Amino acid sequence: MTFISKTKHADVVLIGGGIMSATLGAFIKQLEPSWTISLFERLDEVGLESSGPWNNAGTGHAALCELNYSPAAKDGSVDPSKALLINEQFQLSRQFWSHLVTNSLIGSPKGFINTVPHMSFVIGQDNADFLKTRYEALKPNTLFRSMEHSEDQAQIAKWAPLIVKGRDPKQRVAATRAAEGTDVDFGALTRELTGYLDNNGAEINQGHNVSGIEKASDGGWDLSLKHQASGEHGSIHAKFVFVGAGGGALHLLQASGIPESKGYGGFPVSGQFFRCTDEKLASSHSAKVYGQASVGAPPMSVPHLDTRYVDGKRSLLFGPYAGFSTNFLKNSTYLDLPLSIRPGNIIPMLAVAKDNMDLTAYLIKEVAKRHGAKVDALRDYYPEAKDGDWELITAGQRVQIIKKDPKKGGILQFGTEVIAARDGSIGALLGASPGASTAVPIMIELLQKSFPKNFKGWQSKLKDMMPGYGIKLNDNPELAAELEASTAKALQLDALPAASM
Template identity: 45%
Template sequence: METASFRNSKSAAAQQVFDVVLIGGGIMSATLGALLTALQPDWSIALYERLDELAGESSNPWNNAGTGHSGFCELNYMPDVHDSAKAEEIARRFHVSRQFWASLVDGGVLADSAGFVHSTPHMDVVFGDRDVAYLRARFATLRSLPLFSAMRYTEDPDLIGEWAPLLMEGRDRTEPVAATRYEAGTDVDFGALTRELVDVMARAGAKVALRHEVTTLRREQGGLWRVAGRDRNMRRRFEVRARFVFAGAGGYALGLLQKARVPEVRGYAVLPAGAEFLRSDNPEIVRRHDAKVYSQAALGAPPMSVPHLDKRMVDGRESLMFGPYAPFSTRLLKQGRLIDLFTTLRVRNVAVLIAAAVQNVSLLRYLLGQLLSTRRRKFAELQRFYPQADQADWYPVQAGQRAQLVKPDPRRIGVLTFGTELVTAADGTIAGLLGASPGASTAPTIMAELLAGCFPEQISAWASALHSLMPGLAELVDSDQQAVADNLARTGEILGLA
């Protein structure tokens, strides 16, 4: 496989030729940039973000669930109670994320972890015989696995009331109920983490350009990429060259890869998926709920719609969020444009998109129901979770906009996928990230995969440093229960987690 020829080039910025250009100022670009800064400090890096702030879209703490997705409470990662592979993989990756962040804090690269990660137990609570039987079977499958051995299960309403008082007060105690709880869960402010990682890059000499929107990606003779767009500060065009480009622009990533004519995304399409939440800042309520509590999605609802009542810590202030509710928009970013979806349509992906829609009639029905839902009906969904909720304590907030990936399929023409996919061009000079959760929580391992795929000539020289930052890349973090406990203890002490 070919790869771009890199050189030592601290002077490259003056020539407007960069070794690496990152498009998008979110957690993915920030993680890749911080990694490259550590592994190859003599390379020149530029980051371009269309907004006037970093982490303004999906990495913003109010635009994502912030759970530090680790497979413990997200029931949609394990629809089959006997198949734990996806939950295990996500939990394993999150352990490696903890290692990466802890390594940066321990080495003094990140100043303080208290601003971006906090201890918050992860729970599931389900109601009714069918869902209780599901959770009981799920726990039976997971309990023997090292990653999940510390998870607890109960069908005792009193114990559940101790774990999450708001959920049980005023509830009919004759209704079957079950819960799991994992004490070592986290709440992650990916916005604060993104800003810290970008600061690491900037201190090392990287160029960080806000209000710069990339609109053109073209491969030139000689192998360089021409990266051009609008400088919204000066109201003029800008243009640079790059040896490697990463499209970490969230919902805009597919469009950028299409503009770059990357053959690996032919036939790919996206469906926009928005989210609204109810939020409470009432300290009397917030102090009584110290957990992230997930439950089962309604029948016919998409996997990403699983209801959850989350404790959030942002800028030192605690809040609760409940949702998500699903609005509809043709924007692919929260601060995008109404024409966004239509700009991604191509001859090759229209049939793929239509096929996926036909196969997901229940999803379309669910979205229509959400659009027609009144505020009273939405609040009733919260009261199903929290029976004594008072509408005066809650207000609606618009969360982030996602672009769910739709891929060609030889049998079904097109399929709607739920997850994150790294797309890398065959020559290794451009890559992008598509899809939604659990992306942010697994960013370090995703970027490690990108490094291995796009930089085969350098990866062996980087291996030692990579394994020092993330030991889990070299040996399983869940080889046994002791290995899991040791990793939690070591990273927890450094990150200030219980």
């Protein structure tokens, strides 16, 4: 019996079965239906690593509640530009998903997206002042017009009773709320997208590891394959390769040898969450409540108490508790970090180590944190939390980007970055948050970089799929309201109240 993929040639090979590869594959199938696509996932199912619902918070990142996307400047002011950019990007994701649902290309949206209000919640005088300044900077913008603000514990209790019950009534707290926030199961969405690809001629290979990559004489790529269970080896030739393997992308990108990969390194950060599956308790909280990150903490470590919908069941999630592991993937080897060191990235990596001692100290402290201290952190957001209601689970790995910098030698970048070869034959994605939520605009960027000759001809189709494509919705209130309403209807989400439209 043969287990390895029988396909020897493909127009497009997607490495990794997560939300990025699935999104890119769906775009290509819409834009160029005749192109052949083969996807290779190392694990036995797609969407199990960073896209898996218990490996992330499932927040539809639109900067409605994430304070790190609009930090305070030294003078105390708040610049809304990054928050606006991320919200615009998420609007594109909503439009693309709506297109797929409306045309029956994927199944019911209830399987992957639900309305869950997004809140920011802070404690103390300085934090409350900052949140008010942030609210005043965001509220006048079209995309944040629904945002509410309060320092009244009684009002905040109406929004999210768990975070107020049992709290000192004299404690100064502040919160903002955006009712249109969403919870997204990116694992379920990945399966819907790969199912669409599978039903339309693409080859989905699970349990297949891409063990080698080599430039071919015709400008394409020869990939070495291994079937994980049987040990059988094979190969495939691709005209274009996308390395969407999450933390595993860096090694394959380095192996490709393209000049654009030089100087990049990775810094892995692991995490844990408390999970509560008690349906009665979960039903009493309907919000994603984000707070302030600790001093020295990476942005992805912002504490939050979340409502989650996974497999139709409602649960609560709190965390993350950051840690450190040299793995680049949840299911990989401790040798990932040392094996990623190259002559071209040693200087950037050493520079980052020197300049981020506070982050290193924070991670060491987090790793050493005892269970009781973790419960205490939960009680900052849910004062009456009972230890027995919560289980500690290990979340996915995140690999932050290390890259060259002419002044510092190297910098640690919290975000995502598209890497594309000059000849357009290979592309990759490095980095983490906001990641999955902005997969659609990220993959559009990759298409533009990798297929510049085709991209001009794709504009009309992209516009058909996403009517807001190429338009700043924040500057077009009527179109923003129209698309928010139409995508809410298509995705079966709660519409914004009439007063906010």
